Amino acid sequence: MYTFKHGIHVLDKKELSKDKPIRIVKPSNIMVYPMQQHIGAKAKHCVKVGDRVLLGQIIGTADGFISSNVLSTVSGKVLSIEDRLTILGQKSECIVIENDGKDDAIEGYGIERDYNSLSAEEIIKIIKDAGIVGLGGACFPTHVKLSPKEPQSIDYILVNGAECEPYLTSDYRLMIEETELLIKGLQCILKLFPNAKGIICIEDNKKDAYEKITSSCNNIANIETALMKTKYPQGGERQLIYAITGRKFNVSMLPADVGCIVDNIDTVISIGNAVCKSIPLLRRIMTISGDAFKDYANVSVRLGTNYKDVIDVVDGFKDKPEKIISGGPMMGQAIFTLDLPVSKNSSALILFKKDPIKNLKITNCINCGRCVSACPINLIPTRMLKAAKADNYEEYIKLYGTECINCGSCSYVCPTKQPLTAYFTYMKSAVRDYQKSLKEKEAK
Amino acid sequence: MDNNIYVQSSPHIRDDINTRLIMLDVIIALLPATIWGVLRFGMHSLLIIIITVATAIISETLFNLIVKKPNSITDLSCVVTGLILALNMPSEIPLFVPVVGAVFSIIIAKMLFGGLGQNFINPALAGRCFCHISFTALMNNFKSTMSVDVYTSATPLSLLKESKEVNLLDLVFGYIPGTIGEVSAICLLIGAIYLLVKKVIDFKIPLFCLISFVVFIMLFSNKTTNMNYIMGELFGGGLLFAVFFMATDYVTAPITPLGKILYGILIGVLTGIFRLYGKTNENLSYVILILNLFVPLIDSLTIPTAFGRERK
Structure with missing residues (x-):
């Protein structure tokens, strides 16, 4: 095994x-297609308001090397192209299509x-x-x-x-x-x-x-x-x-x-x-x-x-x-x-x-080591948390903190309910910015 | 319906474990040794245990009241500290000694540094050593009014020091003089197994400590093949109590896997040095306290390499 x-x-x-x-599940009457449904560059919409689209038609084309097409999943009329709330928690460009319920598909x-x-x-x-x-x-x-x-x-x-x-x-x-x-x-x-x-x-x-x-x-x-x-x-x-x-x-x-x-x-x-x-x-x-x-x-x-x-x-x-x-x-x-x-x-x-x-009541870390035995990447989450709380990027990098996969295992097992994963998610972008600024300094 | 919806960072579920459950497990694991100690040494030892634990709880409560912090006794760590301290007391000690020890443990060694998790030395051991230094004669008096057996006051270690034989069966079952909690190897092992099975403690520290200790005394004691001597050293002098219940204290032990192994080996070797070349016998507490001070260093030197990374 x-x-x-x-x-x-x-x-x-x-x-x-x-x-x-x-x-x-039956599709909704009003269907909404965010242009950002993938990692990489946002897709570029290629339909106009008022167009009739078919089932399977490309309505947003991949824009860049890492990008992906967005397709219409119903047939109907494009109502608007506007910013709407998406699953990512932000408003971003979406194509809104009124479903005519006919499911007329593209050729082939x-x-x-x-x-x-x-x-x-x-x-x-x-x-x-x-x-x-x-x-x-x-x-x-x-x-x-x-x-x-x-x-x-x-x-x-x-x-x-x-x-x-x-x-x-x-x-x-x-x-x-x-x-x-x-x-x-x-x-x-x-x-x-x-x-x-x-x-x-x-x-x-x-x-x-x-x-x-x-x-x-x-x-x-x-x-x-x-x-x-x-x-x-x-x-x-x-x-x-x-x-x-x-x-x-x-x-x-x-x-x-x-x-x-x-x-x-x-x-x-x-x-x-x-x-x-x-x-x-x-x-x-x-x-x-x-x-x-x-x-x-x-x-x-x-x-x-x-x-x-x-x-x-x-x-x-x-x-x-x-x-x-x-x-x-x-x-x-x-x-x-x-x-x-x-x-x-x-x-x-x-x-x-x-x-x-x-x-959840967060109490002092008791150094029990449960996070250490849980971590699939072999990290020392409790030490990383200390570095993260102090915004000590160098120490965080030294502890291999950038390798964290945010799986949440350490937070799950913590008896004192430390917000480990939350801090590591924050540190991921903070350390990236820090390393970028270091490089810029070097370039100067 | 969009009201009262909570949004936090993942993970959205947690294990039920908390500090109190862990401490409760440690208390349960100490019960066999506690019960045996009371049965063997009598009501005065029970009084010592109750008074010490009560002092620990009261000290922590008062401290929190004075510094206006939420009361932390519900995590039960002060009960564990009080209990371990009491089990480290000789059975006939006057009650004021454990009271002083408990106050020192809780206030000086633990709360002044920020409470559980922030103390850099094991509070129970700090209290014990404080008593040991302050009331040396009382702390080394193992005469018991209850015991009618042949060994009146000589502990197994002092017998071994005089190259006498010890009765191994008495050692294992606990018919020897000593502190309240350390005398019965079998009761301590039952508790240790409970902690290991429930994964409260890690096997690395106790295992490597015992191995390195045995290897050390085999190499340096010129009694290498004398099984009675080696078993006597292993089961006597509270070694089992120390390695399973004090060296494994989370806060004051290393957190890295390699660090735990190193820490265990160091305890074993240092105990060997103290026992073979030291003057007194009951010096395990000092060994652990000294090594507590090295824990941050050990941790920093033994950060494991992350998955997929090359060793630097």
């Missing part, structure tokens, strides 16, 4: 939504294709046009990730099915329900890397998914499955690569530097959809869970749908929520309203009726 060192065991609460098949939509007849360049172009980004949360444009400098040097394509965040079950449902498409998507990726082996990595709390995928791919020479120990953060890129291949890399490197490419389950399925079925990235799979809901669900939502329409699937709230989390409870983002569009960078929706960290 594969695993990494340190890490924590979290109460996973996956049983709430584990056995709920993926349901399709849904045509079956054989990936074997396509060249590597064609596959990358399809992925780019389909607006596919990493759907694990980071939203790095997939066509960039799949075009490393030396494709020959890549020997592992790891499909991340760890889903180590508590509450989340959408990847699990996808693995069970879309097994074939997952394998097809992986075969498309493998076509780009002649020397690579595809490994689908699954935590051992999802044994049935592991068995199903293993039996579906045991005739395929270059695809394997790997069972990993259930531990948080097993699905972290660096932890996953270390667990499977034993290779380590630091924050200044990319997985490609150690011959690996890691993609999320939903990303691979989206690639399969785009390449083999000519269906671009139009939807994302979300887990709807948390004790404020009447019911729990795994849903397939078209991008652009309003969150308020998503929660209708589970008949709304049982109790008024105090906490809304977009993503998993360990690394997700707390948001303050549901009047937002679903975008590529939204993942799960977890609602708590009581905010579990509202009344």
Whole structure:
């Protein structure tokens, strides 16, 4: 069984939504498409107010090397192009489209294709046009990730099915329900890397998914499955690569530097959809869970749908929520309203009726070392916190603080409830600015 | 519905663990040794324990009142300090000694430096050493009115020093003279196992301390093959109590994995030096106190290399 060192065991609460098949959510009447749904440069809108757009039509084009297309997920009329609140917590440029409910699609939509007849360049172009980004949360444009400098040097394509965040079950449902498409998507990726082996990595709390995928791919020479120990953060890129291949890399490197490419389950399925079925990235799979809901669900939502329409699937709230989390409870983002569009960078929706960290009492650090044994990066979080509180950047760098992956393990286990991860998130940008200013000084 | 929604930085869930639960575990782990001590040494030892713990609680409460800070006794750390201090007292000591010790532990060693987490030396040990220096004769008097066994006042270590044999069974079960809490190896080990299983303490400090101590006395004592001598040194003189319950004190021990190993080895070696070449026997407290002062240095020298980084 594969695993990494340190890490924590979290109460996973996956049983709430584990056995709920993926349901399709009806799109809203007014669909909103932020131009910034990915890491990198904002997409540039390429439609005008009043235009009629079709399902699958590109309405924002990738602007720059690291950027991604934005597509319309319904057919209808462009109402306006304006700044609206997005999941990132800021207002940014969005295209607002009135859904006419006809779902008239662009030409060539849904045509079956054989990936074997396509060249590597064609596959990358399809992925780019389909607006596919990493759907694990980071939203790095997939066509960039799949075009490393030396494709020959890549020997592992790891499909991340760890889903180590508590509450989340959408990847699990996808693995069970879309097994074939997952394998097809992986075969498309493998076509780009002649020397690579595809490994689908699954935590051992999802044994049935592991068995199903293993039996579906045991005739395929270059695809394997790997069972990993259930531990948080097993699905972290660096932890996953270390667990499977034993290779380590630091924050200044990319997985490609150690011959690996890691993609999320939903990303691979989206690639399969785009390449083999000519269906671009139009939807994302979300887990709807948390004790404020009447019911729990795994849903397939078209991008652009309003969150308020998503929660209708589970008949709304049982109790008024105090906490809304977009993503998993360990690394997700707390948001303050549901009047937002679903975008590529939204993942799960977890609602708590009581905010579990509202009344945390922070006391003196007792130096117990639980954060040290939890840290998957081998850091000394409590020392880093001291440096962070004093804004001592040099000390923070010396303690390897810049390597922190913000997984939240240290905060989770802390008996004195120190705000470790919060400080480290702040230090990430503070240290970056500090290093920049140092360089500028040197240049002068 | 957009009112009363809380927005904070991740993670949004936390483990239920807190300082009080940890301290409660330490108290539970000390119970076997405490109960054995009371059974063996009688009601006066129970009185010592109650008075010491009460003094510790009262001192901390009063200090917080005077400096206008929220009362911190609910974290139970003062109970642990009081209990460890009491268990380090000889059973017949006049009650004023542990009271003075507890006040010193809490006020001087702990609260004046900012309370739990800020103290640089182990408060219980500081209190013990303060008493040891101030009331040396009383602190070294292990005569017990309760004990009718053959060893009246000679502790195992003083017997060993005179090259006499010790009765190992008495050592293990606790029929030896000594302080209230240190006499029964088996009770201490039960508590230690409880702490290790509940992951309250890390195995590194005790393990490396015991190994390095045994290796040291084997190398330098010219009684290398004398099992009675080695076992006597290992189980006598409160070594088990010290390594499992005092050396592992979070605040005053290193936090890095390598630092813990180094700290353990240093305690073992220094204890060996003190026992072989020192004049007195009961000097473990000083060993730990001295090494407490080196902890910041040990920590700074043993920062582990981050995942994926080259060693500098």
